[in-house]
Amino acid sequence: MSNVAFSAFVCLFFVCCSRAMPTALNQEAVNERPVIGILTQLVSDDVMKPFGRTYIPASYVKYIESGGSRVMPIRLTLTTAEYENIFKKINGLLFIGGAADLEASDYARVAKIFYRLALTANNAGDFFPIWGTCMGMQLLTVLVAGENLLANTTAENIAMPLNLTREAHSSRMFQGFPDELMKTLTQEPLTGNFHHYGVIVETFQENEKLQNFFSVLSTNVAENGAHFVSTIEGKRYPFYGVQWHPEVNRFQWDKKLNFPHSPHAIQLSSLLAEFFVNEGRRSLHQFDNPEEEASSLIYNYTPIYAGNFTGYEQLYFF
Numbered sequence: 452m453s454n455v456a457f458s459a460f461v462c463l464f465f466v467c468c469s470r471a472m473p474t475a476l477n478q479e480a481v482n483e484r485p486v487i488g489i490l491t492q493l494v495s496d497d498v499m500k501p502f503g504r505t506y507i508p509a510s511y512v513k514y515i516e517s518g519g520s521r522v523m524p525i526r527l528t529l530t531t532a533e534y535e536n537i538f539k540k541i542n543g544l545l546f547i548g549g550a551a552d553l554e555a556s557d558y559a560r561v562a563k564i565f566y567r568l569a570l571t572a573n574n575a576g577d578f579f580p581i582w583g584t585c586m587g588m589q590l591l592t593v594l595v596a597g598e599n600l601l602a603n604t605t606a607e608n609i610a611m612p613l614n615l616t617r618e619a620h621s622s623r624m625f626q627g628f629p630d631e632l633m634k635t636l637t638q639e640p641l642t643g644n645f646h647h648y649g650v651i652v653e654t655f656q657e658n659e660k661l662q663n664f665f666s667v668l669s670t671n672v673a674e675n676g677a678h679f680v681s682t683i684e685g686k687r688y689p690f691y692g693v694q695w696h697p698e699v700n701r702f703q704w705d706k707k708l709n710f711p712h713s714p715h716a717i718q719l720s721s722l723l724a725e726f727f728v729n730e731g732r733r734s735l736h737q738f739d740n741p742e743e744e745a746s747s748l749i750y751n752y753t754p755i756y757a758g759n760f761t762g763y764e765q766l767y768f769f
């Protein structure tokens with residue numbers, strides 16, 4: 452090919468692309484400055500009570516930040532109108548682990564407000580993702596089922612592989628995973644479990660609401676032999692739940708706790724954080740002005756060192 456012919460080819464290539472690209476961009480608008488809300492958790496542990504009524508472990512904040520998002524902590528003391536207002540500004544929501552009443556607590560009350568807003572928004576084509584980790588996933592099952600179906604599925608301080616279902620291989624959550632990681636995920640203990648309750652597989656399958664709403668992507672066996680649901684994904688909604696803790700793999704280090712830190716465990720945690728933040732990038736909600744945004748973000752708060760009295764190195768209190 453002569454030089455002239457080559458540059459003609461290059462030129463054509465760019466002309467064609469520059470025509471095609473704006474159309475593609477318009478179809479799938481992307482928000483490159485997402486803010487994910489994290490609902491603060493009620494303090495239940497006596498040693499934490501002197502510091503505040505609600506908290507967020509810094510590991511969850513780092514997890515969301517690692518995917519390329521900023522974080523807004525959401526308190527449990529606001530009015531419904533204030534939550535409705537916050538909903539219009541954030542691009543996704545994370546329900547974290549903890550210990551709270553999933554029906555009667557402030558935590559449950561606020562979660563329900565956001566859950567309903569998210570259902571309505573998604574129904575209207577306003578994409579809004581929610582992720583629940585550990586108790587956050589249990590909460591999602593209570594919200595979807597309209598009742599508490601939890602049973603004793605204790606798996607306390609144990610790392611396990613996942614028993615992936617057939618649906619896992621066609622899921623959105625695991626879609627970008629390399630084959631080797633998918634294989635390792637079923638063989639090596641990459642998922643840290645720290646829970647007493649969960650939804651038993653049979654209960655899940657027999658509940659029409661849960662069954663219609665979520666695909667089960669993985670199950671595990673508890674200390675008492677119960678098979679529990681460990682990873683779920685909304686069939687029609689961008690709602691996701693894990694009974695295990697992806698954030699600990701990269702951001703918690705207490706040697707008494709079985710946090711998976713192998714290279715595959717790190718990769719798992721990174722890919723899921725990136726996946727969820729990518730979901731958040733599809734939401735075009737935004738703050739009214741830069742000042743309002745700046746004053747809402749987690750950067751206004753300083754975590755305290757808590758490694759000498761909890762299993763967390765750093766905690767934010769509110």
Ligand SMILES: *[C@@H]1O[C@H](CO)[C@@H](O)[C@H](O)[C@H]1NC(C)=O
Pocket residue numbers: 611612613614670671672
């Ligand atoms: C996966 O399922 C098998 C068969 O039910 C069970 O024996 C095994 O313990 C499960 N593995 C995990 C990690 O839960």
Ligand SMILES: *[C@@H]1O[C@H](CO)[C@@H](O)[C@H](O)[C@H]1NC(C)=O
Pocket residue numbers: 603604605647674675
């Ligand atoms: C749950 O089951 C475990 C293992 O069988 C048992 O040690 C624990 O006491 C049970 N917890 C509750 C709350 O029933």
Ligand SMILES: *[C@@H]1O[C@H](CO)[C@@H](O)[C@H](O)[C@H]1NC(C)=O
Pocket residue numbers: 756759760
């Ligand atoms: C933990 O360490 C901090 C200093 O880093 C200290 O002020 C605090 O009293 C310690 N807490 C406990 C319960 O040991």
